[in-house]
Amino acid sequence: MARARVLIRPKEGILDPQGKAVERALPALGFEGIGHVRVGRMVELEAEDPERLGELCEKLLANPLIEDYEIERL
Amino acid sequence: MRWGVLQFPGSCDERDALHACSLLGEARLVWHEERDLEGIDAVVVPGGFSYGDYLRAGAIARFSPAMEAVAEHAAAGGPVLGICNGFQVLCEAGLLPGALLLNEDLRFHCRQLDLLPERGPTDRLTPSEVGQSISQSLSIPAKHGEGRFWAPDEVLDGLEARGQVAYRYAPGQNPNGSARDIAGVRNERGNVVGLMPHPEHAIDPLTGSTDGLRVFEAVAAAGVPA
Numbered sequence: 001m002a003r004a005r006v007l008i009r010p011k012e013g014i015l016d017p018q019g020k021a022v023e024r025a026l027p028a029l030g031f032e033g034i035g036h037v038r039v040g041r042m043v044e045l046e047a048e049d050p051e052r053l054g055e056l057c058e059k060l061l062a063n064p065l066i067e068d069y070e071i072e073r074l
Numbered sequence: 075m076r077w078g079v080l081q082f083p084g085s086c087d088e089r090d091a092l093h094a095c096s097l098l099g100e101a102r103l104v105w106h107e108e109r110d111l112e113g114i115d116a117v118v119v120p121g122g123f124s125y126g127d128y129l130r131a132g133a134i135a136r137f138s139p140a141m142e143a144v145a146e147h148a149a150a151g152g153p154v155l156g157i158c159n160g161f162q163v164l165c166e167a168g169l170l171p172g173a174l175l176l177n178e179d180l181r182f183h184c185r186q187l188d189l190l191p192e193r194g195p196t197d198r199l200t201p202s203e204v205g206q207s208i209s210q211s212l213s214i215p216a217k218h219g220e221g222r223f224w225a226p227d228e229v230l231d232g233l234e235a236r237g238q239v240a241y242r243y244a245p246g247q248n249p250n251g252s253a254r255d256i257a258g259v260r261n262e263r264g265n266v267v268g269l270m271p272h273p274e275h276a277i278d279p280l281t282g283s284t285d286g287l288r289v290f291e292a293v294a295a296a297g298v299p300a
Contacts, residue, residue, distance in 0.1 A: 014224065015251070017180045060137075063130060063166065066173045066224065 002050040003074040008062045009040030040067075075099035075294050078114035080144070080160070082106045082124035082135050090274040091120040091157065097277060098290055109139040116153040116294050117144050119160030121272060131174060131220045132162030141167055153297025154266040155290065158218055161258070161268030170259055170268045171233060172225035177218070178251025184217035186282065188244035189257055189271060194237050194264040194296060211244055212285035216257075216271035223252040223259070223270070230254055236262060241269050241289075265297045 010016045018039040026034050043061055047053055053071050062069040077095035081088045081103045088103060095101035095118060104111065106124075111117065124135035135141060141163065148154050148169055156164040164170040177183060188211040225233070230253055233239055241258035248255045250270070258269025273286030 014175070015178065017176050017178055021180055060133060061129070063133070063173055066175065 001046040001048060003044070003046050004050060004053055005072040005074055006043040006045070006053070006057060006061055007040060007070045007072065008043070008057075008067050009038050009069075011066055011068050014066055076113055076115045077101040077118060078104045078111055078116070079118045079120055080104050080106065080140050081120070082122070082138065082140075084124045084126050085120050085122035085159070087121035087157065087159075087272065087274060090272075090277075091118045094274040094277045094286065094290055097287065098294065104140055106135070106138040106140045109143050111140075111143045111147050114147075116155070116297060117147055118274075118290075119144065119154065119156040119163050119268075120274070121158030121160060124159055124163060127159070127220075130162075130166070131159060132164075132166040135159075135163045136167035145169060148261070148266050151263065151265050151297060153293045155293040156266075156268035157272055157274060158221070158270055161270055162220065164266060164268045169266050170261055171229055171238070172223055172259060174220050174270070175222040175224050176220050177222055177249070180219075182217070182219040183221075183249040184215070185249065186213060186215045187247045187249065187271065188212065189214055189241045189269075190244055191241055191288075191292070192237065192239050194240060194260050194267075212241075212273075212276075212288060213283040214271040214273055214276045214286055214289070216249055218250070218270055221250040221252065221270040223250075223256045225253065230256075233259060237264075238262060240267050241271075260296070267293050267296065 019037040023037040057069045079091045162174045240260045242255045243257050260267045273289035276283040276286030
């Protein structure tokens with residue numbers, strides 16, 4: 001079994017209100033100078049056939065219309 | 075007309091949709107594990123939170139056996155109506171263009187609003203009905219947290235050019251930041267329609283509006299007769 005980590009995030013240019021909300025909250029906590037926050041998801045998995053992970057991302061883990069993904073083999 | 079209303083684990087508006095359909099013909103529920111739509115003329119994919127909306131709204135429901143049958147039904151020209159979560163499922167399944175994202179203000183909105191229907195390529199209406207359908211807005215409630223319709227600009231241009239925008243929010247009433255005020259779209263052929271607001275909750279004078287029935291009637295008319 002091969003371990004992998006998939007990072008999924010909203011595509012550039014798509015409004016990410018979760019990222020904006022986090023960004024707006026930061027100054028109140030004393031964190032200044034942080035911008036361009038984007039909130040995505042991370043999926044950890046074990047695969048018998050890691051060659052098929054790309055297909056898995058295209059079909060289920062990400063929606064390629066609105067999200068980019070990266071596969072990281074561990 | 076015989077209607078089938080899909081039911082996923084996590085659906086919550088299938089009973090109201092079933093009731094709406096039963097006013098227009100026969101209607102039954104179709105459990106998500108059913109692979110056979112035999113005897114069903116029109117399909118409703120209802121609202122709710124199918125499979126808990128895990129991963130993304132509608133992402134897992136699209137792989138259900140019932141959705142495989144719906145894809146075949148749609149390919150054969152059969153009418154399909156997706157409401158709210160059902161709209162999200164149809165987009166995830168690739169039966170409708172675009173995607174539904176978190177509301178721009180991150181709030182769940184629940185309110186009665188006005189929808190402006192737009193004609194599709196296959197609407198079979200008499201000239202007087204056309205006049206009515208364009209001039210009259212529909213008063214229908216919306217309730218969702220992930221209803222911001224989005225597609226790339228060139229896709230939106232194509233949808234507008236081909237008459238694939240089915241419903242828009244009336245000016246100033248867009249609750250979620252949807253691109254170009256789009257509340258609902260149809261496929262190129264016109265037999266698959268999805269919208270975020272809930273026509274099945276607007277079918278009885280008791281709840282203030284019966285305009286929702288016109289959404290069901292329009293979908294039934296847009297399908298290719300069996």
